[in-house]
Amino acid sequence: MLKKDNGARSNKGGGNMRTRITLACTQCKQRNYNTTKDKKAHPDRMETKKYCRFCKTHTLHKETK
């Protein structure tokens, strides 16, 4: 007798663990960018150089809540 295995592996939530973060300029503290990151790949706060339109130059941007 063949029995159908139904719903053994349901597809919940997509499986992509991306977290929304905000990047703030470390010079003027403006929050210039919204992005997402993979929390498994970057468990710590991210820091990245990006253009700040308030400072009118590239500055270090840090992840903030």
Ligand SMILES: [Zn+2]
């Ligand atoms: Zn700035």
